[in-house]
Amino acid sequence: MPRQENFFSCLIYYFFPVFHIWGVAAAHIVYSISEESSPGTTVGHLAKDLHLDMQELGTRGFQISGPNMRYFEVNVKTGILVVKERIDREELCSRNAKCSLELEAIVNSPLNLYRFEVNILDVNDNVPSFRIPRLILNVSESAFPGERFTLPNAYDGDVGSYSVKGYKLSQNEHFSLDVQNGGEQSMSAELVLQKALDREKQSVIKLTLTAVDGGKPPKSGTIQIIINVQDVNDNIPIFSKPLYKASVPENTPHGGTVITVHAQDLDEGLNGDIVYSFINHDNNDIFGMFSINSTSGEITVNGELDHEQNNAVEIRVQATDKGSTPRASHCKVLVEITDVNDNPPEVSVTSFINVVREDASLDTMVGLITVKDNDAGKNGVVQVRLVDSGPFTIKNTYKNHYSLVVDGHLDREMVSQYNVTIIAADEGTPPLSGTSVITVHVSDVNDNAPHFTSTVINILVKENSPVGAVIHTMAAQDADADENAKVTFSIIDGNAKSVQIASMVNINSETGEMVSLQSFNYEELKTFHFKVQATDSGVPPLSSNVTVNVFILDENDNSPGILAPYSEHGSVNSENIPYSAEAGYFVAKIRAVDADSGYNALLSYHISEPKGSNLFRIGTSTGEIRTKRRMSDNDLKTHPLVVLVCDNGEPSLSATVSIDVVVVESTADIQTQFRHVPMNEESFSDLNLYLLIAIVLVSVIFLLSLISLIAVKCHRTDGSFGRYGAPMITTHPDGSWSYSKSTQQYDVCFSSDTLKSDVVVFPAPFPPVDAELISINGGDTFNKTQTLPNKEKPRIPSFPIRRGYKARASQEGSIQSLPALPDSFV
Numbered sequence: 131m132p133r134q135e136n137f138f139s140c141l142i143y144y145f146f147p148v149f150h151i152w153g154v155a156a157a158h159i160v161y162s163i164s165e166e167s168s169p170g171t172t173v174g175h176l177a178k179d180l181h182l183d184m185q186e187l188g189t190r191g192f193q194i195s196g197p198n199m200r201y202f203e204v205n206v207k208t209g210i211l212v213v214k215e216r217i218d219r220e221e222l223c224s225r226n227a228k229c230s231l232e233l234e235a236i237v238n239s240p241l242n243l244y245r246f247e248v249n250i251l252d253v254n255d256n257v258p259s260f261r262i263p264r265l266i267l268n269v270s271e272s273a274f275p276g277e278r279f280t281l282p283n284a285y286d287g288d289v290g291s292y293s294v295k296g297y298k299l300s301q302n303e304h305f306s307l308d309v310q311n312g313g314e315q316s317m318s319a320e321l322v323l324q325k326a327l328d329r330e331k332q333s334v335i336k337l338t339l340t341a342v343d344g345g346k347p348p349k350s351g352t353i354q355i356i357i358n359v360q361d362v363n364d365n366i367p368i369f370s371k372p373l374y375k376a377s378v379p380e381n382t383p384h385g386g387t388v389i390t391v392h393a394q395d396l397d398e399g400l401n402g403d404i405v406y407s408f409i410n411h412d413n414n415d416i417f418g419m420f421s422i423n424s425t426s427g428e429i430t431v432n433g434e435l436d437h438e439q440n441n442a443v444e445i446r447v448q449a450t451d452k453g454s455t456p457r458a459s460h461c462k463v464l465v466e467i468t469d470v471n472d473n474p475p476e477v478s479v480t481s482f483i484n485v486v487r488e489d490a491s492l493d494t495m496v497g498l499i500t501v502k503d504n505d506a507g508k509n510g511v512v513q514v515r516l517v518d519s520g521p522f523t524i525k526n527t528y529k530n531h532y533s534l535v536v537d538g539h540l541d542r543e544m545v546s547q548y549n550v551t552i553i554a555a556d557e558g559t560p561p562l563s564g565t566s567v568i569t570v571h572v573s574d575v576n577d578n579a580p581h582f583t584s585t586v587i588n589i590l591v592k593e594n595s596p597v598g599a600v601i602h603t604m605a606a607q608d609a610d611a612d613e614n615a616k617v618t619f620s621i622i623d624g625n626a627k628s629v630q631i632a633s634m635v636n637i638n639s640e641t642g643e644m645v646s647l648q649s650f651n652y653e654e655l656k657t658f659h660f661k662v663q664a665t666d667s668g669v670p671p672l673s674s675n676v677t678v679n680v681f682i683l684d685e686n687d688n689s690p691g692i693l694a695p696y697s698e699h700g701s702v703n704s705e706n707i708p709y710s711a712e713a714g715y716f717v718a719k720i721r722a723v724d725a726d727s728g729y730n731a732l733l734s735y736h737i738s739e740p741k742g743s744n745l746f747r748i749g750t751s752t753g754e755i756r757t758k759r760r761m762s763d764n765d766l767k768t769h770p771l772v773v774l775v776c777d778n779g780e781p782s783l784s785a786t787v788s789i790d791v792v793v794v795e796s797t798a799d800i801q802t803q804f805r806h807v808p809m810n811e812e813s814f815s816d817l818n819l820y821l822l823i824a825i826v827l828v829s830v831i832f833l834l835s836l837i838s839l840i841a842v843k844c845h846r847t848d849g850s851f852g853r854y855g856a857p858m859i860t861t862h863p864d865g866s867w868s869y870s871k872s873t874q875q876y877d878v879c880f881s882s883d884t885l886k887s888d889v890v891v892f893p894a895p896f897p898p899v900d901a902e903l904i905s906i907n908g909g910d911t912f913n914k915t916q917t918l919p920n921k922e923k924p925r926i927p928s929f930p931i932r933r934g935y936k937a938r939a940s941q942e943g944s945i946q947s948l949p950a951l952p953d954s955f956v
Contacts, residue, residue: 159246165219177209190237198231219250220287254345256287260353270455271329272362279321284341295344329359360455367393367449369461377466380437391427393449401453409446437469438504471509471558477566488542499532501554509558517551542572543609576614576668580606582676593652604642606664614668631660652684686730686779693721704790720753722775732778739772
């Protein structure tokens, strides 16, 4: 049978290619290749055998993996598996009958794993050799024919048909060779005495023993045998049994007893004293693993035992007596090394995608995991679990191969990185475990729109601000990352068709800086609004809007303007007073307006020339010029006055007007003088036309207001105003009165020392935001009144009221108590 097996092995080696596919079972491919094959030798067409598309190998990242991948490589273009570096079967598998390397083929998109094996076939690259160059045997001349002498075994690193297959002994007349074949890996030789020895004829016999392997052609090794013929010691030691068996755990400490062998010699004295020793072995590791007590025959552990490297060891023990011509016999000791749980499981990641999109679906594969435990039995059975896995789970795919897959919802904005701990524990006692930590990064997708901190942004801009000034910087946050969080800004619409936002403001799309494209004038434009859109750079992009209200703040950029009649071009500003005028006599009233608003439009009047005048005074808030005292004979007949009108701005702006006050002898000489601009016979000037229209409008409004007041006093039944009634002034039982128009509120202020009636109304400056109304309450006292929302410029009719009274009406129509109106008002 051995010869028949060798014959078929030779047929396979010589008549078939050095590489071929043994078979495919359950997508598991097995190749075979001879050791020592040169790099580049083809192993097999891996891609074709796996039924992969040759055109997609490069794009799908076709590669091989595994602990033995350094010996092979795959051509991505052709899919052929070739040898990468020299393979030594004896180095990889020692003397094991089968030498197989497990490998994995991996492709991506989708990720798949294919497992295959490569069997390493032995070649006859090792020569049989003996551990020692010569063997010396002391043989008594009294030895009987048929006596046997054990010869050392030759060691050949090859296995199977290339191992040692026979021994040859050089030609001689005393000894023959008996070869015992114990199987494929076990062959021993013994020297058999064929003819009695005669020391006196030949004391030393030299023989040559040749070991031959089964190669074609065969290789051989020799050892020289020197036989010293000695005098009689006619009994040899005899072991109690030819084969001893023992079992020892692999964690047995140094000095631990394995077994004790025993032999008996019937001779007496030194010829009966026995010495135990190990016979030279082809496995030199035995001398490092065990030792034997030469006197007692006790075999003990002398080194580290490892079940994973050697699960059984055969020891050959020799018993030799101490006779003058020592005689020896031998036995076999079979030691089984039992497994203990001394190897923790090893967790390795064979393929891993460390970045997963946050919108990845369930069961998306993240990585392939291989678990290995070198122990046997239950000690090698491994259970795998995850610790702090988050939205991941592990699934068993094949034997000790697992896949890590997505098992829940991912949200990068909540958790951008997971450290998944894999624990593999065996079933040994006590159990051992191994861990591996995989870091999985969650990549961003554009699932968050930019976010403004508020829905409305109010911006205050001073009028006359320079063109190009930054009036505000927009900011928006996006919870996404990278390009998905890169925000750009744009203006999308305005508040009115008549307002061209594009000509007024511009926004830097990258920085969000908003700059003015023109210098604003509060007197022309008080407020405008538009929307700003923040858009990210994701695909598709997301956006959000915010409403921006821009309020123009008034600045003191308008000087007071003197009203007619003292402002008429070309007119002579002069007033006549009688010589008999008393102190406090009304001379003239200067009227002025300021196009600004609020405090910037609050005017005050002063006599600048002559300085320190002791004859005239002017009301600071009213502009009324009156005499301080009676005239005297020493006073001039003509008094030139220069009146300075100042606003309340910072810095203050002013205007002046000159008036000549002429003193006449009696009141009969005082006539009403009309100041006018020299008129063209064909047409009035534009200024006079506008002034005439204004006077007519004011008169009409006053008459309508007066009629409304009388109608209300006659027909009012419940003391309340109609929701949409005309403006009216109401007198209350407690003597107070108020003015109301629709739902607007105004403060009406009157001078405390005037003979002429004035109405001053301050409109709400920032619709629709709350505005402040300032009322003048007698002389130089200023009161800040209720703020009112108002969307249109208020208009109040003029009517005569005496000094010291103030009217107020609320926007909601409520009535507020004010000082009683004099009876003369009606």
